[in-house]
Amino acid sequence: MSTLELLDEKLIHPPLIPNLSGWKRFCVEFLFFGIKEARACLFVGLFFLSIFIIPKSGLLGIPRYDVLFIIAICIQIGMVYTKLETLDELKAVMLFHIIGFALEVFKTSANIHSWSYPDFAYTKVLNVPLFSGFMYAAIGSYIIQAWRLLDVKIYHHPPYTFAVIVSLLIYINFFTHHFLGDYRWYIAATVLGLYARTTVIFTPYDRERKMPMLLAFILIGFFIWLAENISTFFGIWKYPNQITSWSMVHTGKWSSWALLVIMTFTITIFLKHIKKTVYIPK
Structure with a gap:
């Protein structure tokens, strides 16, 4: 077992402090929750750190986008090599990559032009x-890592068939709303009905805590929206209204990210070691 794996084990099964109660318990649980969340964001954190430190002009004559691509691959290889991520989890992460890239190609096409990547790169395709x-x-990497570190369980999850259908509608609507109208809020209303009773159980320290699954989707979507604002501020990509000067990404994108989280979550639960902790009411 590698040193990083041992550290993960220490996080999952920390040494217990006796007679912990009151504000001390709150502080300890909050601290461990923060540490576990930061650890689950390892891929996200390292990747976005590279966005901050790699200059717009690139590095050693290599364009910025190409450097970011190399860094992302190195992070992924490092996580598998250190066994912080399994090969099965890597396959899921790569599936998210393909789904996201297909959406990017469509959204940046000449007919749609929802946003653009203005810089030159050798690794640009379409x-x-x-x-x-x-x-x-x-996003998929975060969900997978957080699920394991926080020992996540899901209660009253809707039947898989309904969850998959809604996820497909979410993804399809990202494409078709340019031609057939935006049905995002109808889909969101369906999501509210499906996941109204769904609860996520997680363990920050030694006791299980719970929160509504819908709130988890909203919170994750919010932090992705913040990351999007940071990325556009650094000019990684730009929306049409940001070409001349930067402005905050419209808050409507928050709902889009929350829906995308639901789709990613649905794919994630089909990993064998995760599906066992999802409970569907009979």
């Missing part, structure tokens, strides 16, 4: 840099 898929893969 005007989309290959690193962009890793931004979607980062």
Whole structure:
């Protein structure tokens, strides 16, 4: 077992402090929750750190987008090599990469032009840099890692058939709303009905805590929206209204990210070691 694996074990099964109660318990649980969340965001954190430190002009003559692509691959290889991520989990992350990249190609096409990647890169395919898929893969990586570290269990999850259908509708609507109208809020209303009773159980320290699954989707979507604002501020990609000067990403994108989280979550639960902790009411 590698040193990093041992550290993960220490996080999952920390040494217990006797007679812990009151504000001391709150502080300890909050601390461990923060540490576990930071650890689950390892891929996300390292990737976005590279966005901050790699200059717009690139590095050693290599364009910025290409450097980011190389860094993303190195992070992924490092996580598998250190056994912080299994090969099965890597396959899921790569699936998120493909799904995200396909969406990027469509959204940046000349007819749609929802956003653009203005910089030159050797690793651009159909005007989309290959690193962009890793931004979607980062969401899947976070969910997989957080599930294990926080010993997540899901109660009253809707039947898989309904969850899959809604996820497909979410993804399809990202494409078809340009031609057939945006049915996002109808889908969101369906999501509210499906997941109204769904509860996520997680263990920050030694006791199980719970929160509504819908709240988890909203919170994760919010932090992705913040990351999107940071990325556009650094000019990684730009929306049409940001071409001349930066402005905050519209809050409507928050709902889009929350829906995308639901789709990513649905794919994630089909991993064998995760599906066992999802409970569907009979």
